[in-house]
Amino acid sequence: MTAATSESVGLISKFRVMFSVHYAEMLTYRAEIALWAVATMQPLIMMGIWSGAGASGHFDFDQIGVQRYFIVVYIIRQITVVWTIFHFEWLVVTGRLSPMLLHPVDPSIRFILMHLGEQWTRLPFALLFAGLFLAAYPQTVTGGPGGELWWPGVGNILLAIFFSYFAFILLFYMQYTLCMAAFWYERVAAMDSLIFLPYMFLSGMIFPFEVLPDTAREVLLWTPYPYMVWFPASLVVHGEAPVIKGLLIMTCWLVVFYGLSRWLWHKGLKHYSAMGA
Amino acid sequence: MPAVSVEHLSKTFEVADKLPGLMGTLRHFVHRKYRKIEAVKDVSFHIEPGEVVGFLGPNGAGKTTTLKMLTGLIHPSCGKVDVLGQEPFKRRPDLLKEFTLVMGQKQQMIWDLPPSESLRINAAIYGIPEKEAQRRIDELAGMLSLSDELTRPVRKLSLGERMKSELMAALIHYPKILFLDEPTLGLDVNAQTAVRAFLREYNKKHGASILLTSHYMADITALCDRVIMIHHGGLLYDGSLAGVIERFAPFREVKLELGSEADENLMTRFGEVESVEGRAVRLLVRREELTATVDRLLDELEVTDLTVTDPPIEEVIGRAFNTDKDEMAAVDARGGADQ
Numbered sequence: 204m205t206a207a208t209s210e211s212v213g214l215i216s217k218f219r220v221m222f223s224v225h226y227a228e229m230l231t232y233r234a235e236i237a238l239w240a241v242a243t244m245q246p247l248i249m250m251g252i253w254s255g256a257g258a259s260g261h262f263d264f265d266q267i268g269v270q271r272y273f274i275v276v277y278i279i280r281q282i283t284v285v286w287t288i289f290h291f292e293w294l295v296v297t298g299r300l301s302p303m304l305l306h307p308v309d310p311s312i313r314f315i316l317m318h319l320g321e322q323w324t325r326l327p328f329a330l331l332f333a334g335l336f337l338a339a340y341p342q343t344v345t346g347g348p349g350g351e352l353w354w355p356g357v358g359n360i361l362l363a364i365f366f367s368y369f370a371f372i373l374l375f376y377m378q379y380t381l382c383m384a385a386f387w388y389e390r391v392a393a394m395d396s397l398i399f400l401p402y403m404f405l406s407g408m409i410f411p412f413e414v415l416p417d418t419a420r421e422v423l424l425w426t427p428y429p430y431m432v433w434f435p436a437s438l439v440v441h442g443e444a445p446v447i448k449g450l451l452i453m454t455c456w457l458v459v460f461y462g463l464s465r466w467l468w469h470k471g472l473k474h475y476s477a478m479g480a
Numbered sequence: 481m482p483a484v485s486v487e488h489l490s491k492t493f494e495v496a497d498k499l500p501g502l503m504g505t506l507r508h509f510v511h512r513k514y515r516k517i518e519a520v521k522d523v524s525f526h527i528e529p530g531e532v533v534g535f536l537g538p539n540g541a542g543k544t545t546t547l548k549m550l551t552g553l554i555h556p557s558c559g560k561v562d563v564l565g566q567e568p569f570k571r572r573p574d575l576l577k578e579f580t581l582v583m584g585q586k587q588q589m590i591w592d593l594p595p596s597e598s599l600r601i602n603a604a605i606y607g608i609p610e611k612e613a614q615r616r617i618d619e620l621a622g623m624l625s626l627s628d629e630l631t632r633p634v635r636k637l638s639l640g641e642r643m644k645s646e647l648m649a650a651l652i653h654y655p656k657i658l659f660l661d662e663p664t665l666g667l668d669v670n671a672q673t674a675v676r677a678f679l680r681e682y683n684k685k686h687g688a689s690i691l692l693t694s695h696y697m698a699d700i701t702a703l704c705d706r707v708i709m710i711h712h713g714g715l716l717y718d719g720s721l722a723g724v725i726e727r728f729a730p731f732r733e734v735k736l737e738l739g740s741e742a743d744e745n746l747m748t749r750f751g752e753v754e755s756v757e758g759r760a761v762r763l764l765v766r767r768e769e770l771t772a773t774v775d776r777l778l779d780e781l782e783v784t785d786l787t788v789t790d791p792p793i794e795e796v797i798g799r800a801f802n803t804d805k806d807e808m809a810a811v812d813a814r815g816g817a818d819q
Contacts, residue, residue: 213607216604216609216610217604217605217607218604220600220601220603220604220610221601221604221605224590224593224597224598224600224601224604225601227593227597228590228592228593228597231592231593232592298583299588301548301553301581301583302581302583302588303588304552304553304571305551305552305553305576305579305580305581306576306602306605306606307573307574307576307577307605307606307607308605313605472555472571473555475553475554
């Protein structure tokens with residue numbers, strides 16, 4: 204076995220243990236996390252609003268299309284929830300970041316694993332709610348009288364899962380970049396609005412992109428936001444999306460935010476005074 | 481090569497002052513006034529491998545700031561820190577695996593899980609295989625008598641049990657250097673004794689260097705042969721524990737048992753009278769006058785018993801920290817004249 208293989212085995216084993224412990228931690232809050240799954244039901248509310256619009260025939264989608272879109276958005280949203288800024292602020296203000304800084308593993312890796320642990324706790328509840336919805340509205344799957352059965356295909360589902368996790372990592376590093384301000388200003392959670400508001404309105408979570416004029420859609424496709432919800436949702440609902448373009452644009456944004464967060468991290472550590480530690 | 485080497489270390493913080501009241505709040509919001517605090521001033525020392533050193537100073541003396549600089553958590557304003565031949569601020573993983581910092585109340589344990597889970601995660605972070613991690617957990621838990629508590633949630637543990645868990649988490653990678661900030665703070669006497677015994681055993685077994693701050697002198701006297709004292713950010717003393725008394729206690733305590741009732745006025749001729757109770761007398765006598773005074777006491781009084789002791793170390797150190805710099809210079813000058 205080469206040294207590189209041995210190291211990668213070590214890393215996988217390391218991450219597996221870290222994930223399992225954080226998963227166990229999150230499971231202790233299962234009741235709370237079930238409520239979070241309920242709290243992320245906003246796409247289902249939007250579904251109610253847009254279903255009426257779809258039925259009116261004024262838009263380029265129908266009622267069943269809207270239901271399929273927003274139920275997928277609800278699932279994708281479970282994967283892309285990022286809360287690291289609130290946690291990071293708490294760590295910095297209370298000085299609890301200090302022990303993590305003395306570990307030979309970058310704290311961001313641990314934060315990502317915490318998110319995955321939390322996701323895996325929340326996801327079963329979300330899938331249950333989605334299943335209940337589909338049971339209540341079977342035409343979403345069957346397509347109703349004369350409609351087509353909804354089956355996006357394994358390939359599209361796998362691609363959508365891949366892009367959903369890619370979107371999670373991208374959103375994580377976007378928020379993590381803002382977290383770095385905590386080294387200078389300590390209280391930074393409010394800054395999350397800088398990312399969350401555009402995310403809400405430009406990701407496809409509030410409205411399907413089909414309602415936008417073509418020019419606006421083209422411009423938005425150069426920003427990271429459509430790739431966080433609309434892009435993977437389109438793969439599942441419509442069975443198509445600009446995969447190569449999406450991959451390139453998401454990679455570019457990830458490089459930008461990852462690089463920026465690392466640069467700020469090194470600058471920030473020099474300012475860090477280990478408050479209260 | 482020293483395990484830890486510190487040369488002319490200084491740290492200056494900028495802090496914003498806020499006046500009380502509404503006006504103070506508004507002024508603080510609109511135009512903050514900052515002032516500089518010199519937390520550590522020109523401190524130099526070395527710690528050899530395997531050495532256990534007490535790091536003493538009153539609250540706000542700069543002990544924790546120094547520890548944070550030694551571990552690379554904060555950058556010094558000037559000076560040089562070298563830990564096992566590396567600068568800790570560079571945070572190289574190979575160095576991070578060689579030392580640990582335990583800060584009394586800042587736990588790295590996951591609150592809602594048993595300590596065993598936090599220990600697993602720490603073992604993974606340090607790349608310790610699971611079997612070896614379990615062996616170390618068993619060993620450390622045995623040394624700290626904590627085996628039965630490893631499966632209870634941390635929030636259900638007593639303060640002493642949590643502190644022991646913290647120590648286990650901090651030592652699972654067998655570090656060569658331990659920076660311990662008040663490791664026995666808030667513990668009861670039994671837990672303090674257990675932690676001291678554990679640290680002594682760990683030091684012996686792993687040859688680790690330990691730099692320990694504590695407000696409990698019992699920790700220092702039980703573990704340290706050498707102490708470093710800082711006050712107002714500056715180095716006050718670096719030497720043996722016994723040397724602290726030599727340097728900062730210019731008096732010896734003389735306890736006398738006389739053949740008859742003692743006369744307090746008469747006793748003032750021999751030294752500073754601490755107490756007179758019947759035939760028992762306690763005097764403080766200057767170190768350089770001790771021999772002559774004891775001769776005179778034996779010649780002039782009917783002495784049935786006489787003992788000479790050093791004042792308690794707590795008192796000596798407390799007196800050293802309460803002495804201002806001018807007095808310290810005078811003590812130094814007298815020390816120099818004595819030699």
